[in-house]
Amino acid sequence: MKFSPAVSQLAPSATIAAAAKAKELKQSGITVYDFTLGEPDFNTPDHICEAATKAMYAGKTHYTPAGGLPELLQAVCDAAKRDYNLAIEPKNVVISNGAKHSIHNVLTAMCHPGSEVLIPTPYWVSYSALVELAGGIPILVETDESAGFLPTVEQIEAKVTGRTQLIMLNSPSNPTGVVFPKELMQAIGELAVKHDFYVMSDEIYDKLIYPGWEATCMMTLSDEIAQRTIIVNGVSKAYAMTGWRIGWTIGDPALIKAINKLQSQQTSNPCSVSQYAAIAALTGPQECVTEMLAAFTKRRDYVLGRLRKIPGLSFADPGGAFYAFFNVSEYFDKPLQNGVTVSNVSDFCTELLGNAHVALVTGDAFGAPGYARLSFATDMNTLEAGLDRLEKFLAG
Numbered sequence: 001m002k003f004s005p006a007v008s009q010l011a012p013s014a015t016i017a018a019a020a021k022a023k024e025l026k027q028s029g030i031t032v033y034d035f036t037l038g039e040p041d042f043n044t045p046d047h048i049c050e051a052a053t054k055a056m057y058a059g060k061t062h063y064t065p066a067g068g069l070p071e072l073l074q075a076v077c078d079a080a081k082r083d084y085n086l087a088i089e090p091k092n093v094v095i096s097n098g099a100k101h102s103i104h105n106v107l108t109a110m111c112h113p114g115s116e117v118l119i120p121t122p123y124w125v126s127y128s129a130l131v132e133l134a135g136g137i138p139i140l141v142e143t144d145e146s147a148g149f150l151p152t153v154e155q156i157e158a159k160v161t162g163r164t165q166l167i168m169l170n171s172p173s174n175p176t177g178v179v180f181p182k183e184l185m186q187a188i189g190e191l192a193v194k195h196d197f198y199v200m201s202d203e204i205y206d207k208l209i210y211p212g213w214e215a216t217c218m219m220t221l222s223d224e225i226a227q228r229t230i231i232v233n234g235v236s237k238a239y240a241m242t243g244w245r246i247g248w249t250i251g252d253p254a255l256i257k258a259i260n261k262l263q264s265q266q267t268s269n270p271c272s273v274s275q276y277a278a279i280a281a282l283t284g285p286q287e288c289v290t291e292m293l294a295a296f297t298k299r300r301d302y303v304l305g306r307l308r309k310i311p312g313l314s315f316a317d318p319g320g321a322f323y324a325f326f327n328v329s330e331y332f333d334k335p336l337q338n339g340v341t342v343s344n345v346s347d348f349c350t351e352l353l354g355n356a357h358v359a360l361v362t363g364d365a366f367g368a369p370g371y372a373r374l375s376f377a378t379d380m381n382t383l384e385a386g387l388d389r390l391e392k393f394l395a396g
């Protein structure tokens, strides 16, 4: 079969592929220390599940408006008010099948053939793929660990052209966990105003912020910036609801209308029962978020403590999300466990899995050669045993 150019050129998601490889090994009966997971390991809190069950038995199992239930649109507005004192209305919001779908919709609605979309590196695997799928051209803005994985305004401005349509920001970041300072977000917003492009701010980890760090909502920075901002968020990470597939876009009513039109032809509404669950998540007690964050904080501190003790590894401190993103290139071309040697991080991850049964995601997938991503969204015992094995693998 001859596939469309869009699909022929599309690579499968590297994180999903890495998780599948780990799973394959597990199925052959081997204990795998799997740190590829891009999702909370907790179950969805009970009160959220109960709201879904109740909705299901009350017959709320039919189509809803394509862009989401009015009650959920309102719940997103109320949460924005509660969390950021942000005044938005339901006409500014559209619900989709997860934040990944929201991002796809934003890009599909906004990209013209040849539109340029700025993406600071390291970036979430799907960003560049989704830009290409929408007919745009990803323009990478390289950052590195010495800069705390933060781009400068000058670096971004150097890549702006007449075709720049959008910049995709993600703070806290997957894969680095880095949190953009408010001043930097402000400066990027002002740059967007100056050069007439838009900012898509993926704030999916905004509730997973560690003590001493602060999340900034791009839309709160100024009226001018707000008009050029599109926020993407959802319930997946904050409420341990990845499988429910509910995300949303906040933006100008014209864009929201366009996405509604797109969605009406493409998917119709997001799952009705999941929407009721999301209403419960947003309007119900928020202690579950705090409790999960407390567990993540413990794990983060443990993992960073262990990584700091391993000679030759380096990383920027994650202020949010649940990933450690560290440089392993000091270990290239040196004998590792079982005499193995590697010269790039993808081979490093393959050998680490094969020899030590520890699964990480290669930084090659995030535009960061030499780095590996470890998700600490897993229990302490697995973290402890897995880090022991990583240490042993590196020691040779």
Ligand SMILES: *Cc1c(COP(=O)(O)O)cnc(C)c1O
Pocket (backbone or CB within 6 Å): 038, 097, 098, 099, 100, 101, 124, 170, 173, 174, 202, 204, 233, 234, 235, 236, 237, 242, 245, 246, 247
């Ligand atoms: C997990 C994730 C998303 C999307 O999550 P959904 O499950 O599709 O809502 C979006 N952006 C980043 C950076 C993520 O890590």
